[in-house]
Amino acid sequence: MRPLQAAAVAAGTLAAAALLVALAGASPLAAARALLDGALASPAALGETFARSTALVLTALGAVVAFRSGVLNIGLEGQLLAGAAAAAAVGPAVGNLPFIGRLAVLLAAALAGAAWVLPAAWLAERRKVPAVLSTILLNLVAAAGVTWLVRGPLRDPAGDYPQSRPLADALVLPPLVPGTRATAAVVVAFALAALAAVVLGRTALGLKLRAAGLSPRAARAAGLDDVGLRTGAFLASGALAGLAGGLEVLAITARLYDPFSAGIGFTGIAAALLGGMAPAGSAVAALLFAALGAGSSALQRDAGVPSALASVVPALAVLGLLLARGRREAP
Amino acid sequence: MNGREGGFALELSGISKAFGPVRALDGAHLALRPGEIHALLGENGAGKSTLVSIAAGLVPPDAGTIRLAGKPMAFRGPRQARRAGIALVPQHDLLVEAATVADNLAFLDPAAPFLESRRARRERVARVASALDLDVGPPDARVGELPVGTRQRLEVAGALLTDPSVLILDEPTAVLSPDETAALFRALRARASTGKTVLLITHRLAEVFAAADRLTLLARGRTLREAAVGETSAEEIGALLLGSAEATERTGAPEREAPPADAPPAGGVAVDGGGGGTGPSPALALRALRPRGSAAPPVDLAVAPGELVVLLSIDGNGADDLAGAAAGVREAEGSIEIGGRKVRPGDPLAYRRAGGAFIPSDRRAEGLLPDLTLAENLLLRRPPGGLLVDRAAMAATAADRLARFGVRATGPDARAGELSGGNQQKLLLARELEPLPRVLTAIHPTRGLDLAASADVRARLLDAAASGAGVLVVTADPEEAQAFGRPIRVVYRGRLSEPLPSGTPFEALGRRMAGLAA
Numbered sequence: 131m132r133p134l135q136a137a138a139v140a141a142g143t144l145a146a147a148a149l150l151v152a153l154a155g156a157s158p159l160a161a162a163r164a165l166l167d168g169a170l171a172s173p174a175a176l177g178e179t180f181a182r183s184t185a186l187v188l189t190a191l192g193a194v195v196a197f198r199s200g201v202l203n204i205g206l207e208g209q210l211l212a213g214a215a216a217a218a219a220v221g222p223a224v225g226n227l228p229f230i231g232r233l234a235v236l237l238a239a240a241l242a243g244a245a246w247v248l249p250a251a252w253l254a255e256r257r258k259v260p261a262v263l264s265t266i267l268l269n270l271v272a273a274a275g276v277t278w279l280v281r282g283p284l285r286d287p288a289g290d291y292p293q294s295r296p297l298a299d300a301l302v303l304p305p306l307v308p309g310t311r312a313t314a315a316v317v318v319a320f321a322l323a324a325l326a327a328v329v330l331g332r333t334a335l336g337l338k339l340r341a342a343g344l345s346p347r348a349a350r351a352a353g354l355d356d357v358g359l360r361t362g363a364f365l366a367s368g369a370l371a372g373l374a375g376g377l378e379v380l381a382i383t384a385r386l387y388d389p390f391s392a393g394i395g396f397t398g399i400a401a402a403l404l405g406g407m408a409p410a411g412s413a414v415a416a417l418l419f420a421a422l423g424a425g426s427s428a429l430q431r432d433a434g435v436p437s438a439l440a441s442v443v444p445a446l447a448v449l450g451l452l453l454a455r456g457r458r459e460a461p
Numbered sequence: 462m463n464g465r466e467g468g469f470a471l472e473l474s475g476i477s478k479a480f481g482p483v484r485a486l487d488g489a490h491l492a493l494r495p496g497e498i499h500a501l502l503g504e505n506g507a508g509k510s511t512l513v514s515i516a517a518g519l520v521p522p523d524a525g526t527i528r529l530a531g532k533p534m535a536f537r538g539p540r541q542a543r544r545a546g547i548a549l550v551p552q553h554d555l556l557v558e559a560a561t562v563a564d565n566l567a568f569l570d571p572a573a574p575f576l577e578s579r580r581a582r583r584e585r586v587a588r589v590a591s592a593l594d595l596d597v598g599p600p601d602a603r604v605g606e607l608p609v610g611t612r613q614r615l616e617v618a619g620a621l622l623t624d625p626s627v628l629i630l631d632e633p634t635a636v637l638s639p640d641e642t643a644a645l646f647r648a649l650r651a652r653a654s655t656g657k658t659v660l661l662i663t664h665r666l667a668e669v670f671a672a673a674d675r676l677t678l679l680a681r682g683r684t685l686r687e688a689a690v691g692e693t694s695a696e697e698i699g700a701l702l703l704g705s706a707e708a709t710e711r712t713g714a715p716e717r718e719a720p721p722a723d724a725p726p727a728g729g730v731a732v733d734g735g736g737g738g739t740g741p742s743p744a745l746a747l748r749a750l751r752p753r754g755s756a757a758p759p760v761d762l763a764v765a766p767g768e769l770v771v772l773l774s775i776d777g778n779g780a781d782d783l784a785g786a787a788a789g790v791r792e793a794e795g796s797i798e799i800g801g802r803k804v805r806p807g808d809p810l811a812y813r814r815a816g817g818a819f820i821p822s823d824r825r826a827e828g829l830l831p832d833l834t835l836a837e838n839l840l841l842r843r844p845p846g847g848l849l850v851d852r853a854a855m856a857a858t859a860a861d862r863l864a865r866f867g868v869r870a871t872g873p874d875a876r877a878g879e880l881s882g883g884n885q886q887k888l889l890l891a892r893e894l895e896p897l898p899r900v901l902t903a904i905h906p907t908r909g910l911d912l913a914a915s916a917d918v919r920a921r922l923l924d925a926a927a928s929g930a931g932v933l934v935v936t937a938d939p940e941e942a943q944a945f946g947r948p949i950r951v952v953y954r955g956r957l958s959e960p961l962p963s964g965t966p967f968e969a970l971g972r973r974m975a976g977l978a979a
Contacts (some may be wrong), residue, residue, distance in 0.1 A: 140680070246673075275927065328849070332849045333848065334844045334850055337833075337837055337841065337844055338841070339848065340833070341830050341841055344833065345826070345827075345828065345830055347827050348826065348827050348828060348829060348830050349826065349830070349841075350810075351788075351790050351809055351821055351827045352830075352840065352841055352842065352892075353810060353813035353842055354842065355810055
């Protein structure tokens with residue numbers, strides 16, 4: 131996307147958001163101030179922004195890896211839930227050995243995320259079922275699965291609420307800076323973003339993945355295993371989303387409850403779109419959306435604007451982006 | 462042109478149509494008499510399909526008049542044309558695959574009521590099949606499971622439901638076996654004898670001279686010849702067709718003299734016998750190979766190491782499919798061996814592993830990745846470097862190859878989509894010929910290229926053969942086939958001729974391509 135176009139999309143998004151704030155009966159300037167305060171003004175606020183960015187960065191990476199290889203994986207939300215469920219199932223069972231326990235939890239989460247992709251991958255390659263459809267439907271199955279798990283097999287017998295047993299305190303990741311919610315999970319997410327950028331941009335595998343995504347037919351005729359590449363990227367994408375769910379449990383919630391995610395997987399796709407389907411850009415966009423989320427509670431408290439308005443902004447940004455791109459690509 | 466015979470069933474005169482900068486039709490004329498089978502001929506891009514689309518109301522003309530039985534018409538859409546009595550059977554049927562024969566026929570019937578019982582739909586099938594003497598398949602069969610010949614009869618039956626005064630068929634025989642073709646022509650003749658008119662688009666001269674009464678030849682949007690079949694000969698029409706084909710195929714002006722054929726030095730490494738050393742096993746051996754869904758007979762063909770074989774055919778005769786099947790990009794039945802090693806049909810990766818290289822006919826969609834750089838395109842399979850791609854080495858290797866294959870570009874980091882057609886083809890050659898493959902399959906490797914670029918591509922292919930590769934080339938241009946100086950095998954309806962010497966006269970090749978000589 132050209133800089134001018136990006137600026138136009140940003141300006142348009144801000145203008146639309148300001149209009150909505152004005153319609154809600156508040157001053158756009160006061161709202162912006164409250165938002166910035168809530169997201170950036172204190173160590174705690176900044177920590178909240180980074181803590182929220184973890185799952186968004188990882189699901190955005192999942193979208194990038196899949197989309198660039200030609201798979202429209204809309205099921206990141208479901209794969210995240212699968213990962214969180216696996217983490218909550220394995221976590222209480224591994225006791226309180228920090229290193230081994232955390233490794234086991236994250237491995238289980240990544241594997242569960244990839245496993246949640248398997249039916250969609252099989253349907254796509256063997257039965258020509260579009261991944262868009264199968265992954266959307268698997269989201270619903272995953273959400274229902276979480277509902278059942280926290281009321282059934284994983285229910286914490288000690289609590290009154292339908293939620294799973296908590297992880298041992300020794301397993302839960304401590305804050306990097308005391309008084310904040312930001313943990314090592316943030317570092318993991320951004321490190322994986324850097325790794326994804328290197329793999330896609332600088333390795334032979336990345337070149338082949340991009341080729342298969344640009345034209346499966348030409349890649350196949352040139353001797354690349356497009357089916358293998360696509361399937362591998364699809365599974366990796368699911369593993370990233372599963373890891374997002376696992377880290378959410380390990381760093382923030384320590385257990386599974388219902389509903390666990392309010393559309394993190396979808397906001398991740400929005401971040402990937404806004405980030406131009408590149409790992410670095412998507413990580414920045416994810417951070418931006420995380421700041422919006424972190425600031426949204428201050429928005430309600432200090433400016434009297436419904437916090438739900440903040441979650442409208444990513445949608446507005448993506449719509450603006452698609453509008454701009456549509457204009458460019460129209461004949 | 463003056464309707465002296467007491468009026469035409471349908472007359473289109475002075476028809477012009479442009480799509481953007483492309484002039485598809487330029488004052489074309491077509492006149493059909495009642496009770497005749499009329500053939501519309503012309504090379505790809507001559508404007509045949511546009512002309513019949515205008516007649517059938519699918520496309521409005523920019524200029525010109527349409528007269529149906531003498532009355533001027535201006536169709537606002539296909540429904541109106543259909544109601545007026547013009548029905549078009551498209552080249553690729555537009556049936557609903559998931560629905561049954563009975564349902565499809567109901568969809569095609571403008572008189573079908575809004576609500577109709579299954580029984581009534583089944584009865585329509587029986588009625589139509591007996592009235593038209595066309596086997597359209599069992600009423601409850603799903604169309605997607607029917608053979609192509611049956612599907613086509615179904616589409617024809619649908620067009621005939623309204624008993625149109627003019628029936629237009631776009632390349633109806635392309636997918637039919639000889640028996641099916643004969644049956645179709647019998648049905649069309651029966652229809653013409655009742656005073657109705659049939660317009661047939663075809664590439665096949667033999668069919669024209671066997672089945673049609675009159676013909677119209679289009680070339681580059683204009684009517685080149687209108688004649689009764691008895692007034693002309695297959696030789697005359699064949700020569701006109703091939704002449705116009707050359708003119709359309711070679712639009713780019715040659716920039717320089719064609720280089721001499723004593724090929725430039727490429728990285729020619731002789732292939733050591735390869736698979737097992739059991740004598741000279743062929744580089745490529747096809748046994749009873751038959752592309753899936755094709756009506757053509759199974760084919761046997763062997764290409765020895767160092768040999769270049771030219772398959773010459775008019776489009777739609779199965780040469781492309783056969784070569785695509787050999788390269789694994791088309792599903793097929795039968796056996797493929799490369800250097801004595803069996804290769805699973807329909808698996809392009811197995812073909813590559815056995816040492817096969819491939820130049821597809823559509824270099825933009827199947828050959829290159831236009832969004833990747835030249836270097837990425839060239840070294841896609843094995844980019845240099847270890848864990849990370851060595852970009853410097855990649856650029857250097859690519860620059861070297863681009864220079865040796867004469868690709869003119871700003872550099873190895875340019876996007877492949879920015880190159881001209883000739884340079885894209887040279888880029889493909891640079892990717893496919895290094896390292897030297899055991900066998901190379903090239904489909905229309907010079908299509909759309911100017912003379913100099915074509916000569917260069919031919920020299921590279923001959924050079925690869927001289928270095929020990931087996932090369933299989935498909936072309937539709939007899940002069941091109943002759944220019945290779947290697948044996949030519951003409952493909953007509955999927956059948957291969959015996960190897961013909963490259964000195965075979967142009968006219969003789971043209972006759973064989975049209976199916977006029979066995």
